[in-house]
Amino acid sequence: SQTIHQWPATLVQPVGSPLSLECTVEGTSNPNLYWYRQAAGRGLQLLFYSVGIGQISSEVPQNLSASRPQDRQFILSSKKLLLSDSGFYLCAWSVQEKLFFGSGTQLSVL
Amino acid sequence: AQSVTQLGSHVSVSEGALVLLRCNYSSSVPPYLFWYVQYPNQGLQLLLKYTSAATLVKGINGFEAEFKKSETSFHLTKPSAHMSDAAEYFCAVSEGSSNTGKLIFGQGTTLQVKP
Numbered sequence: 001s002q003t004i005h006q007w008p009a010t011l012v013q014p015v016g017s018p019l020s021l022e023c024t025v026e027g028t029s030n031p032n033l034y035w036y037r038q039a040a041g042r043g044l045q046l047l048f049y050s051v052g053i054g055q056i057s058s059e060v061p062q063n064l065s066a067s068r069p070q071d072r073q074f075i076l077s078s079k080k081l082l083l084s085d086s087g088f089y090l091c092a093w094s095v096q097e098k099l100f101f102g103s104g105t106q107l108s109v110l
Numbered sequence: 111a112q113s114v115t116q117l118g119s120h121v122s123v124s125e126g127a128l129v130l131l132r133c134n135y136s137s138s139v140p141p142y143l144f145w146y147v148q149y150p151n152q153g154l155q156l157l158l159k160y161t162s163a164a165t166l167v168k169g170i171n172g173f174e175a176e177f178k179k180s181e182t183s184f185h186l187t188k189p190s191a192h193m194s195d196a197a198e199y200f201c202a203v204s205e206g207s208s209n210t211g212k213l214i215f216g217q218g219t220t221l222q223v224k225p
Contacts, residue, residue, distance in 0.1 A: 032211050090153055099154070100156075106151075
């Protein structure tokens with residue numbers, strides 16, 4: 001069966017520090033992968049999606065970037081975090097019309 | 111452009127009472143519609159989906175939703191609430207294209223179930 005791993009579960013970072021969140025999927029090949037962010041009191045917003053290695057589409061302009069170095073690995077990064085980057089970050093993969101989410105990373109930028 | 115509006119950020123019901131969570135959508139093409147549930151400190155799980163088949167969709171845990179095109183609504187219901195239903199619920203819409211992981215989510219509704 002397919003599983004999705006996302007880490008770390010929680011992260012506290014100072015403003016201006018770098019960020020790297022990692023997501024890996026097991027049990028499937030060539031998945032579509034996604035990064036969503038859930039800001040406090042708001043719904044989920046799609047940040048990036050990828051249909052293959054090295055193929056990244058950005059949905060909103062922001063301080064973040066994404067990379068897909070391997071088929072089942074999706075990384076969310078920032079060179080310098082902003083306070084507004086705080087939120088709950090969710091990695092997901094899709095099959096047909098269903099999204100399967102990881103357990104999320106709660107990022108607090110102080 | 112597509113959008114989703116969930117009416118009511120917080121809903122409180124008594125255990126055993128009817129659950130009704132409202133969702134209205136806007137889409138220029140036939141939509142795919144979803145309800146997801148998020149338990150505390152967890153990712154989201156799919157409750158049910160509408161993909162242009164039957165308008166009444168049954169999901170997991172006794173939930174169901176009815177697609178009403180004339181009202182552009184996709185409200186989520188459950189006849190009898192259980193304490194374990196307390197969670198945050200998200201309605202979402204997609205264009206129904208092949209890349210259907212690109213969902214537009216509502217802002218969420220927190221369901222509280224009182225004993």
